[in-house]
Amino acid sequence: MSGGGATGHWMGRLERSTRALALLKLANVVLVTLWGFAVTFVFVRVLPLGEFRAFLILVAFGNFTISAEFGITQIAYARLRKHWLGDDKNGGDFRFEEIGVLFAALTLLIVIGTAAVASAIHAGMIRTDMPALFLLFFILSCLNVLALLLRRALAAVDRNIAWDVLEFSRRLVAVCLLASILLGLDIYLSIAIQVAMSVGAIILAMILLQRHAGMKSRHWLALRVGGGHVRRAYLRDAGTSAMLTLSEITAYNAPYFTIALATRDARAMLLFDFLFKISRALSAFVRATIEAALPRLTQAYYARDGGRFGTLLRRAVLVALGLAAAAGVALMVGGRVLVYAMFDGKLGIGPLNLLLLAAMLVALSVTCVSVYLQGALGRFSALLAQSLPFLAGSLLSVPTALLAARNGHDFTQSFACAYAATFVGTGALHAFSLRRLSRNAGIRP
Numbered sequence: 001m002s003g004g005g006a007t008g009h010w011m012g013r014l015e016r017s018t019r020a021l022a023l024l025k026l027a028n029v030v031l032v033t034l035w036g037f038a039v040t041f042v043f044v045r046v047l048p049l050g051e052f053r054a055f056l057i058l059v060a061f062g063n064f065t066i067s068a069e070f071g072i073t074q075i076a077y078a079r080l081r082k083h084w085l086g087d088d089k090n091g092g093d094f095r096f097e098e099i100g101v102l103f104a105a106l107t108l109l110i111v112i113g114t115a116a117v118a119s120a121i122h123a124g125m126i127r128t129d130m131p132a133l134f135l136l137f138f139i140l141s142c143l144n145v146l147a148l149l150l151r152r153a154l155a156a157v158d159r160n161i162a163w164d165v166l167e168f169s170r171r172l173v174a175v176c177l178l179a180s181i182l183l184g185l186d187i188y189l190s191i192a193i194q195v196a197m198s199v200g201a202i203i204l205a206m207i208l209l210q211r212h213a214g215m216k217s218r219h220w221l222a223l224r225v226g227g228g229h230v231r232r233a234y235l236r237d238a239g240t241s242a243m244l245t246l247s248e249i250t251a252y253n254a255p256y257f258t259i260a261l262a263t264r265d266a267r268a269m270l271l272f273d274f275l276f277k278i279s280r281a282l283s284a285f286v287r288a289t290i291e292a293a294l295p296r297l298t299q300a301y302y303a304r305d306g307g308r309f310g311t312l313l314r315r316a317v318l319v320a321l322g323l324a325a326a327a328g329v330a331l332m333v334g335g336r337v338l339v340y341a342m343f344d345g346k347l348g349i350g351p352l353n354l355l356l357l358a359a360m361l362v363a364l365s366v367t368c369v370s371v372y373l374q375g376a377l378g379r380f381s382a383l384l385a386q387s388l389p390f391l392a393g394s395l396l397s398v399p400t401a402l403l404a405a406r407n408g409h410d411f412t413q414s415f416a417c418a419y420a421a422t423f424v425g426t427g428a429l430h431a432f433s434l435r436r437l438s439r440n441a442g443i444r445p
Contacts, residue, residue, distance in 0.1 A: 015158055015159070015160060015161050018292050018293055018295075018296065019292075020161075021160055021161070021164075021291070021292035021295075022288060022289050022292035022293075024160075024161065024164045024165070024168070025160070025164055025287075025288035025289070025291055025292055026285065026288045026289070027168060028164050028167050028168050028171065028288065029281075029284040029285050029287075029288045031168060031171035031172055031175060032171055032284055033281040033284060033285075034175050035171055035174055035175050035178065036277055036280065036281065037277060037281075037342065038175055038178040038179065039178065040273070040277065040342055040343075041341070041342055042178050042179075042181050042182060042187075043055055044342070044343055044344050044346070045182065045344055046181060046182075046187060047130075049266065049346070050127075051128055051129065051130065053266060053269065054126055054127055054128050054134075055128075055134070055137075056256060056269060056273055057126055057256065057257075057260065058117070058126060058134050058137065058138060059141070059256075060253045060256040060257065061113075061116075061117055061120070061126075061138070062113075062137075062138050062141035062142060063141075063249060063252070063253050064249055064253060065109065065110070065113035065116075065117075065138075065141075065142050065145075066141065066142055066144055066145045066148075067245050067246075067248070067249035069106055069109065069145050069148070069149075069245070071241035071242065071244055071245045071375070071380065072102055072105075072106075072234065072241065073102065073106075073145075073148050073149045073152050074152070074241065074375045074376070074378075074380075075234055075241055075378065075380075076098060076099065076102055076149065076152060076153065076156075077152040077153070077155065077156050077376060078375075078376060078377065078378035079094045079098070079378075080094055080099075080153060080156035080157065081156040081298055081376065082094070082302065084156055084157050084158070085298070085299060085302055093229075095225075095226065095229050096213065096214075096215045096216075096219040097219050097222040097225050097226030097229060098226055098229055098230050098234075099149070099153055099209070099215070099219065099220070099226075100219050100220040100221060100222060100223065100226050101223055101226035101227050101229075101230050102149055102230070103146065103149060103206075103220065104223055106145050106146055106149060107146065109142075109145065110139070110142045110143065110145065110146070113138070113142055114135065114138060114139055114142070117134070117135065117138050118131075118135060121134060121135075132188065133187060133188055133191065136188065136191045136192060136195060137191055139195055140191055140194050140195045140198060143195070143198040143199065143202065144198075146202050147167075147198070147201065147202060147205070150163070150202065150205040150206065150209060151163050151167075151205075153209050153213070154205065154208060154209055154212070155291065155294070157209075157212055157213045158295060159208065159209070159212045159213075160291065160292075160295075162208050162212070163205060163208070166201055166204060166205060166208075167201070170197050170198065170201045173197060174194050174197065177190045177193055177194055178190060206220070240380040240381050240384055241380045243384055244380055244383050244384045244387055247384065247387040247388060247390070247391045248371075248387055248390075248391075250391055250394070250395075251387070251390045251391040251393075251394035251395070252276070252279075252394070253276075254394055254395055255272045255276075255394065255397060255398060255415075255419070256269070256272065256273075256276075258395070258397075258398035258399075259272055259398055259415070262398050262401075262402055262411075263411060265411070265412070266346065266347075267347055267412050268401075268411060268412045268415055270343050270346060270347040271347060271349070271353070271412055271415075271416065272415070272419075274339055274342070274343075274347070274349070275357060275360070275416070275419065278327070278331070278357060278361070279360065279361070279364055279423075281327075282323065282324060282327055282361050282364055282365065282368070283364065283368050285323050285327075286320045286323060286324075286364075286365055286368040286369060286372070287368060287372055289316065289319050289320065289323070290316055290320075290368070290369055290372040290373060291372070293312060293315075293316050294372075294373070294376050296308075296312055297309065297312050297313065297316070297373060297376075298376060298377065300312060300441070301377060301441055304441070305441075306438075306439075306440075306441040309438065309441040310438040310439075310441065313369075313373070313434065313437070313438050314438075316369055316373070317366065317369050317434065320365035320366065320368060320369050321362065321365055321366070323365060324361040324362045324364065324365035325362065327358075327361050328357070328358030328359075328361050328362065329358075331354050331357055331358060331361075332351075332354050332355070332358060335349060335354045335357070336348070336349055336354070352413070352416075353413070353416050356416050356417060356420040357416075357420070359420055359423075359424060360419075360420045360423040360424070362427070363423045363424045363425075363426065363427025363428070364423055364427065365427075366427045366430050366431050366434070367423075367426055367427050367430045369430075369434065370383075370386070370430035370431075370433055370434050371383060371430070373434075373437075374433070374437065379437075382433060386426070386429045386430055386433055389425060389426060389429060390422060390423075390425075390426040393418075393419075393421070393422030393425060393426070394419070394422055396418070397415055397418040397419045397422060398415060398418075400414065400415075400418040401414035401415035401418055
């Protein structure tokens with residue numbers, strides 16, 4: 001057996017191992033989470049407080065831009081996965097030109113988003129004395145939307161390992177570059193190198209996808225053919241997916257803006273930033289476990305094997321709940337120290353807020369399993385119905401806190417209570433949805 005054949009056999013064995021996939025994806029999530037916290041840890045120390053507050057607004061703009069792909073990459077995954085598994089009835093019309101069109105469209109989205117942020121800085125909507133740094137970081141964040149498309153495409157053709165090894169290497173160097181800022185590395189240079197690494201990783205992922213999926217170079221450039229096919233094939237799900245994405249991203253990011261409008265007290269903004277980062281960290285960990293299980297879950301679902309699907313789903317939910325419980329206990333023990341260190345002593349957090357956060361994480365874990373699984377199966381209408389109550393709760397959390405503050409309660413604490421209640425209610429909705437999905441998995445027409 002040749003070296004290349006031996007390597008391919010070894011990679012294939014890892015690809016078929018749920019445990020190996022989960023471990024590698026969890027390792028990646030650790031680095032992604034560490035990078036996210038490192039950004040806050042470093043930037044809050046090297047930027048004046050006013051600049052850091054503006055930076056948090058920039059982060060929210062970046063989140064909105066990334067999510068403006070409106071779930072199209074999720075539709076692409078669902079279609080390519082059906083095609084790859086040979087479900088001709090549902091996914092047999094997939095064409096590789098779709099990937100090229102989506103890549104071009106998302107690149108244009110990044111360009112438009114960057115121009116919008118530059119205009120916002122120029123107009124004073126984002127007040128900063130470091131516009132070049134802000135734009136570099138914005139571009140770095142938005143490149144993740146291209147990485148997301150390629151990650152999902154590689155996963156759909158059972159090439160999770162290839163992507164995760166590449167991503168692990170990139171994230172490891174990125175964390176080191178952030179840490180080097182505190183040791184004297186120029187912050188502009190650190191972010192610029194990370195941008196260059198992200199572009200390189202995207203190019204390499206394109207090569208991997210083309211090689212393993214059987215794509216041709218012309219598929220990336222056949223925009224006319226691919227565009228027509230995308231319009232015909234994506235029309236059914238695109239509107240629902242767009243509404244779902246808008247609902248989700250607004251629900252998760254709106255408090256950045258509503259808090260900024262409601263109060264100049266930085267405590268509430270810093271507390272929400274902490275809640276946001278912790279919730280995103282848990283989401284990433286749960287996503288890693290679900291993505292490792294998706295090859296078997298989707299295969300059982302499309303094969304109408306309801307018994308196996310239900311067993312795998314219960315196992316996935318239990319793993320997610322275990323991760324949430326572990327995170328909750330860790331926060332109860334060391335959360336106060338973590339918050340103090342992260343925000344350089346500018347925010348304190350009490351036991352009640354930590355308990356509320358632990359409850360949020362338990363509910364969020366169930367929500368994440370539901371969202372990632374149903375999205376992979378293309379069930380966007382069901383997800384939208386479950387997302388709208390979450391959106392309403394998120395938008396009302398700050399007004400509710402303002403009303404409580406007028407009655408003598410602390411605004412920051414009231415916001416934390418209202419926001420946690422929103423997560424718990426949403427988690428209950430998704431639990432019922434997963435139960436119905438499991439019951440119906442084996443009896444679809």
